[in-house]
Amino acid sequence: MYLNLNRRQLLLGGSALMASTWLSPILAQDEQLRVIFWGNQDRADRTFKVMDAFGEDMGIAMAGEFLAFADYWPKLATQTAAGTAPDVVQMDGAGRYIAEYASRGAIAPLDEFIGKELDFAQFDQDQVEAGKVNDTLYAVSLGSNAFGMIVDTTPFEAAGVDIPGPQTTLDDLYAIAESFKSAGVAQAVTDDRSGSWAALENWLRQQSKALYTSDGELGFDAADMAGWLNLWKGFRDAGVCVSPEVQAMMEGPGTSPLIMGKSATMAEFSNLMSAYQALTTSPLVLTNFPRISLDAPGGYYRRPSMFFSISSTSSRKADAARFINFFVNDVEANTILNAERGIPPSAAVRDGIAGMLEDSARAAVTYVGGLEPLLSPPPPQSPSGGGEINESLLAFAAQEAAFGVRPPEAVAADFIAAAQEALERAG
Numbered sequence: 001m002y003l004n005l006n007r008r009q010l011l012l013g014g015s016a017l018m019a020s021t022w023l024s025p026i027l028a029q030d031e032q033l034r035v036i037f038w039g040n041q042d043r044a045d046r047t048f049k050v051m052d053a054f055g056e057d058m059g060i061a062m063a064g065e066f067l068a069f070a071d072y073w074p075k076l077a078t079q080t081a082a083g084t085a086p087d088v089v090q091m092d093g094a095g096r097y098i099a100e101y102a103s104r105g106a107i108a109p110l111d112e113f114i115g116k117e118l119d120f121a122q123f124d125q126d127q128v129e130a131g132k133v134n135d136t137l138y139a140v141s142l143g144s145n146a147f148g149m150i151v152d153t154t155p156f157e158a159a160g161v162d163i164p165g166p167q168t169t170l171d172d173l174y175a176i177a178e179s180f181k182s183a184g185v186a187q188a189v190t191d192d193r194s195g196s197w198a199a200l201e202n203w204l205r206q207q208s209k210a211l212y213t214s215d216g217e218l219g220f221d222a223a224d225m226a227g228w229l230n231l232w233k234g235f236r237d238a239g240v241c242v243s244p245e246v247q248a249m250m251e252g253p254g255t256s257p258l259i260m261g262k263s264a265t266m267a268e269f270s271n272l273m274s275a276y277q278a279l280t281t282s283p284l285v286l287t288n289f290p291r292i293s294l295d296a297p298g299g300y301y302r303r304p305s306m307f308f309s310i311s312s313t314s315s316r317k318a319d320a321a322r323f324i325n326f327f328v329n330d331v332e333a334n335t336i337l338n339a340e341r342g343i344p345p346s347a348a349v350r351d352g353i354a355g356m357l358e359d360s361a362r363a364a365v366t367y368v369g370g371l372e373p374l375l376s377p378p379p380p381q382s383p384s385g386g387g388e389i390n391e392s393l394l395a396f397a398a399q400e401a402a403f404g405v406r407p408p409e410a411v412a413a414d415f416i417a418a419a420q421e422a423l424e425r426a427g
Helices: 007-012 041-058 069-082 096-103 125-129 153-159 172-182 197-205 222-238 270-277 317-329 331-337 347-356 359-369 386-402 408-426
Strands: 019-023 033-038 062-067 088-092 140-145 147-152 188-190 263-269 284-287 303-310
Touching: 033 041, 033 069, 033 317, 041 062, 041 317, 041 331, 062 069, 088 096, 088 317, 096 303, 125 140, 140 317, 140 359, 147 153, 147 197, 147 270, 153 172, 172 188, 172 222, 197 222, 197 263, 197 386, 222 386, 222 408, 263 270, 270 284, 270 359, 284 359, 303 317, 317 331, 317 347, 331 347, 347 359, 386 408
Parallel strands: 033 062, 033 088, 188 263
Antiparallel strands: 019 062, 088 303, 140 303, 147 263, 147 284
C-alpha cells in the first residue's frame, strides 16, 4: 500500500512530507526485504513496480520507503545508528557516502556475491570499479551519465557545416565560427563553459591531469587555470562563444544560450538531453566535447548516478544481492525503470530497452554506450571543500575573467590560492 498525502500536504510541497512507504502483496512472511531510496513519485512508482515483480518471482515479501534527497541521509544515519537500516540502501553517485559508510562498517562488502547472486558479465568495467573502496566492492551502480555536448542541428545545416564529433578539436571551433558568420548564422558556436567544473575537468583529463588527486589535493596549478581561462578568452574575442552578458542570464536549461537561440551547442551531461529537447522544436543531438588534439586522451568517464548497497546489519544479504542483480540485469525490470536513474551499466540491458525509450533518452543511451574509445578510469571522489570550489570559486573566477575585471593569470593565481584554502578549511 501507499502512504497517501492529502491535498494540503501536496500543496505545501515541503521535502519533509515527501516520504512514502510501500509493501508488496506477499505478506505471508514475517521478515520482509526492505529497500530505501531517495527520489520523486515517478521514481518511486517505477521502483515499487520492479520490487513487486521481484517479490512475486522469488516469493519474497518486499517493503519500500522513499524520501526527498535532503531528508534521506539524516533518516538513513538514524536507522544505521540504531541498527535498523533497511537491507538495501541507495548510495550517491559522488562516492563520498560509500566511502564513509564502508569505513564505519555500515555497509557490507559484496565481493562474496560476485559470480553468484551478482552477475557482472555484461557490466561496463568502469561501473563495477566505481563501487569499490580500497579495492573491495561495496556498491553496485544503478546507472550512469557522461559529460558531452548538446548540439542544435539547425544552424549547422544552415551554414553547411558538419556537426561536431569525435574528430572535432577545440581549434576547429574557430573555423566553424567563420562559416557561421559567412552563412549569416547569428548564433555563436558554443556557450561559455569557462565556469563549468565538468568542462574544466574534461579539459584537464585530456592532458592526463585532474581536478583533484586521490589524496584530496588540487590536481592542477595556476598555469593550468590560466590556460583554461585564456582558452575561453580566445573564444570570446573571436565570437566562438557567447558574450559574458548572455552567459550570465542562464539560470537553468530554459534560459540557457542554446534554448534562447544564442548558441548552437552547449556542453552538458547526457542525462539532461531530454530536458533540453523538451524546450525546443529544433532537433538536438548529443556528441562529445571537442578535443585538445586527436592524439590526446578523450578525458571521459561514465559517471555513476547512484548505487545500491547492502546494510551490514541485514540478515538477508544474499536475497538483497539477488534483488540488486534483478534491478540492474533484468530487461523487463529496466523497461519499467526507463533509464530514469541513468544509462544502464549492463550492455545487454541497454540493447534490450533501446527500442522502448523516447528518442532523446535513446540518444543519451547511444552516446554513453559509444564512448569507449574516449574513456579513461574515473577520477577519485571530490574531497571535502570540493563543492565550494566547483560551484562557487570557479564560477566567480570565470566571471572575473570573462568580464575583464583582471587578466586571466591574476584570476588564476587567486583562484588556486582560494581553492587550496577551501580544502584546508574543510579538511
